[in-house]
Amino acid sequence: MLNTLMSLLGRDVAIFRRYLIMVVLYGLLNGITVVLLVPLLSHLLAGEVSPATFWLAGFLGCAALAWWWRVQVDKAGVRVGVSVLRSGRLRLGDHVAGLPVGWFTPANTARLSHVVSHGLMEVAQLPAHVFTPVFGGLVTPLVMVLALFALNGQMGLIALLALPLLAVVFWLATRLGRQVDRRFHDHAADTSQRLVEFAQAQSVLRAFNGEGAGARFLAEAIDRQHRSARQLIYPSILAVTLNAWVVQAVFAALLLAAVFWLNQALMAGQSSQSLIAVTVALLLSYRFVEPLLEVAGYGEALRGARNQLDGVREILAAQPLPQPPQPQSPADHSVTLRDVRFRYGASETEVLRGVSLEVAPGSMVALVGASGSGKTTLMRLVARFFDVTGGQVLVGGVDVRQMTSDQLAAQISQVFQDTYLFQGCIADNIRLGRPGASDDELAEVVRLAGVETLVERLPEGLETLVGEGGARLSGGERQRIAIARALIKDAPILLVDEATAALDTGNQAIIAETLARLRGKRTLIVIAHQLSTITSADRIVVLEDGAVCEQGCHRELAAAGGRYARFLAQRESAKGWQVAGGQSHLRQAEHCVDT
Numbered sequence: 138m139l140n141t142l143m144s145l146l147g148r149d150v151a152i153f154r155r156y157l158i159m160v161v162l163y164g165l166l167n168g169i170t171v172v173l174l175v176p177l178l179s180h181l182l183a184g185e186v187s188p189a190t191f192w193l194a195g196f197l198g199c200a201a202l203a204w205w206w207r208v209q210v211d212k213a214g215v216r217v218g219v220s221v222l223r224s225g226r227l228r229l230g231d232h233v234a235g236l237p238v239g240w241f242t243p244a245n246t247a248r249l250s251h252v253v254s255h256g257l258m259e260v261a262q263l264p265a266h267v268f269t270p271v272f273g274g275l276v277t278p279l280v281m282v283l284a285l286f287a288l289n290g291q292m293g294l295i296a297l298l299a300l301p302l303l304a305v306v307f308w309l310a311t312r313l314g315r316q317v318d319r320r321f322h323d324h325a326a327d328t329s330q331r332l333v334e335f336a337q338a339q340s341v342l343r344a345f346n347g348e349g350a351g352a353r354f355l356a357e358a359i360d361r362q363h364r365s366a367r368q369l370i371y372p373s374i375l376a377v378t379l380n381a382w383v384v385q386a387v388f389a390a391l392l393l394a395a396v397f398w399l400n401q402a403l404m405a406g407q408s409s410q411s412l413i414a415v416t417v418a419l420l421l422s423y424r425f426v427e428p429l430l431e432v433a434g435y436g437e438a439l440r441g442a443r444n445q446l447d448g449v450r451e452i453l454a455a456q457p458l459p460q461p462p463q464p465q466s467p468a469d470h471s472v473t474l475r476d477v478r479f480r481y482g483a484s485e486t487e488v489l490r491g492v493s494l495e496v497a498p499g500s501m502v503a504l505v506g507a508s509g510s511g512k513t514t515l516m517r518l519v520a521r522f523f524d525v526t527g528g529q530v531l532v533g534g535v536d537v538r539q540m541t542s543d544q545l546a547a548q549i550s551q552v553f554q555d556t557y558l559f560q561g562c563i564a565d566n567i568r569l570g571r572p573g574a575s576d577d578e579l580a581e582v583v584r585l586a587g588v589e590t591l592v593e594r595l596p597e598g599l600e601t602l603v604g605e606g607g608a609r610l611s612g613g614e615r616q617r618i619a620i621a622r623a624l625i626k627d628a629p630i631l632l633v634d635e636a637t638a639a640l641d642t643g644n645q646a647i648i649a650e651t652l653a654r655l656r657g658k659r660t661l662i663v664i665a666h667q668l669s670t671i672t673s674a675d676r677i678v679v680l681e682d683g684a685v686c687e688q689g690c691h692r693e694l695a696a697a698g699g700r701y702a703r704f705l706a707q708r709e710s711a712k713g714w715q716v717a718g719g720q721s722h723l724r725q726a727e728h729c730v731d732t
């Protein structure tokens with residue numbers, strides 16, 4: 138727990154160490170203050186006013202010092218909390234920035250968001266509100282054990298043996314509801330994810346469920362969280378009760394020892410002296426269990442924070458993709474797959490089964506195949522979202538694992554199907570690809586990506602605001618801007634997942650023409666859905682069930698009567714093909730360009 142906290146603090150760990158030393162000193166000071174009561178009360182009960190006054194002054198001085206020191210400890214605790222929030226967020230941010238893109242599944246993203254927003258807040262409160270009473274409460278009794286030993290060996294021994302016993306019971310109690318607590322935190326993260334999903338998917342939910350009825354998934358998540366919260370009540374109560382009982386049992390043992398001691402002293406005829414000593418020992422015993430009872434009450438808070446820290450540890454344990462010790466530079470702009478095999482998880486089935494592919498520099502390859510055949514996975518492997526489980530992906534003749542992330546990123550631009558545009562204007566979104574691009578370069582990619590026709594009809598042109606996520610534009614317009622963004626980056630390899638959303642004929646034609654225009658200028662790998670795009674490719678690669686079943690140009694494959702020809706026939710009969718720009722692309726495809 139402390140290790141995870143320290144790893145979050147990074148360079149600020151010295152603040153935490155200083156704070157811990159201050160807490161230990163506070164515990165000692167508190168203990169010494171209580172121990173000073175022993176001579177004070179002994180002299181007072183014996184009627185010795187003058188020495189009692191001396192010890193009273195010492196006691197009051199020590200109590201004032203302890204009070205002042207506590208204020209300093211609390212301030213230091215708050216400083217640690219602030220540092221946890223600042224350094225922790227930066228540390229987590231730096232760490233996840235180096236993780237493979239494939240790590241960002243909805244579940245992991247929800248966990249990350251929960252840990253950063255809620256978890257770190259809970260952890261940040263630990264030093265000031267929990268560690269000071271808990272660590273201080275464990276150190277103070279140690280001093281009292283010495284005083285009890287000085288008064289009576291048996292009571293000292295009982296107190297000494299009680300401390301490790303209490304530590305074990307407290308530790309067991311924090312583990313009691315751990316599973317349930319973990320489930321509760323997982324459900325809380327799930328609810329956050331569902332809440333965001335609920336807000337984002339309002340149009341879908343209303344279309345299929347009617348207004349108000351779309352909250353089912355969210356309601357179920359809240360219900361699960363509620364149930365796990367209820368299950369948490371029992372272990373929580375049990376843990377607090379167990380802790381309190383064991384402390385009271387120690388107090389009872391000390392009382393018994395005191396009675397036994399008094400009985401022996403009375404039998405030995407040392408009544409008055411012994412009565413004073415026993416009274417003082419009883420008071421000390423009470424002050425011995427008092428901080429321990431306080432510690433016992435913090436079990437719940439510690440367990441909650443421990444779960445949050447476990448969440449942090451899990452995120453920090455996710456491994457970034459290994460970087461090569463001696464990176465190699467690509468020789469050209471080709472992409473090669475050699476017998477590539479891939480599965481998403483050790484226990485999952487292979488989604489790519491021995492795929493081999495050569496994409497020559499400057500050529501265009503269209504990937505086609507049924508849904509689930511592995512097209513997106515193949516693209517993800519080229520961009521190294523994940524590492525292959527077998528075989529090799531080479532860019533410019535170099536295995537992508539032998540390049541640094543920056544080297545590979547400089548080679549590849551990507552256009553995703555679900556294009557995300559940031560709030561801002563069209564120009565800002567395009568310039569995201571290369572913030573230093575000149576106006577001329579911007580104008581060039583605007584022309585190349587077919588954004589020109591779009592900006593011409595908008596009164597504010599390139600300065601038009603796109604809305605959150607590009608909501609004020611159509612799917613085709615968003616994708617054209619995304620292509621411009623990818624082009625301005627000026628990476629030699631462009632990976633495009635063409636929008637499947639029914640694009641209007643104009644948009645289809647523009648996108649197909651843009652891609653065709655890039656032939657020879659960029660190495661293009663396109664997951665193509667529009668016939669116009671497919672036919673403009675130099676080579677079509679047909680994937681089936683994770684393997685390449687056919688490849689060639691449109692004319693060859695259409696004539697071969699295989700999988701591709703069947704696709705064509707199916708699309709034709711379902712009127713699924715939307716031939717953009719009349720028959721021009723089909724005519725173009727009559728000329729096979731072998732690569």
Ligand SMILES: Nc1ncnc2c1ncn2[C@@H]1O[C@H](COP(=O)(O)OP(=O)(O)OP(=O)(O)O)[C@@H](O)[C@H]1O
Nearest residue numbers: 481482485488506507508509510511512513514515
């Ligand atoms: N993140 C993931 N975790 C586990 N399995 C996945 C993941 N992504 C995809 N798959 C599985 O891998 C297989 C190939 O999926 P992939 O998305 O590559 O196919 P696709 O050909 O691109 O499909 P589509 O055209 O529908 O997008 C599918 O069976 C899919 O369920």
